[in-house]
Amino acid sequence: MTEQDLDGLGPVDFLVIEFPAGHSTFTGEIAEELLNLVEAGTIRLIDAIVLTKDGDGVVDAMELSDAGELGALVELEAQLAELLAAEDVANLANAMDPGSVAGVLVYENVWAAPFASAARRAGGRLIADGRIPIQDIIASLEADEELEETGA
Known part of the structure; x- marks a missing residue:
């Protein structure tokens, strides 16, 4: 990427979505929603891998093309930068x-790129970011609701 390309880059995030043993029911819905986000210009997929961890803790990393039938994801797979290194995979696993x-x-959060570029041009730099897991939000809302109900 050129310096100009990097100047226009939005925030880059990663997600690791785990499917516990015996609890995965892949129907293609995840791939469809991912494609919807890309096609809408909300995100740009930079890298995607599938990790498996056996009962002994041995990890295997596969590129999307090695993970089986890609369906419509085949178009995205050809454009991936393959950014993740072996050390990244080990840490994520x-x-x-x-x-x-x-x-x-x-x-890349394409939707945020104009804001991020403007902040950089103004001399700003990102010094912290984070994400609140939805499970924590649900637990907090439930705790607030119980507090209201009990008055305690």
Whole structure:
């Protein structure tokens, strides 16, 4: 990428979505929603891999093309930058439970690129970011609701 390309880059995030042993029901819905995000210009997929961790903790990383039938994802797979290194894979796999499968996505938040570029041109720099897991939000809302109901 050129310096000009990098100047226009939006924030880049990654997700690791784990599917515990015996709890995955892949129907193609995930791929369809990912394609919808790309086609809408919300994100640009930079890298995607599938990780498996056996019962002994041995990890195998596969590029999308090695993971089986890609369907409509075949178009995206050809454009991936393959940014993740072996060390990244090892670090990400540490969070996985034995016997699970995980999808790893690295993506640019295209929707935020104009804002990010403007902030950089104004001399700003990102010094922290984060994400609140939806499970934590649900737990917090449920706790607030119970507090209201009990008055305690």
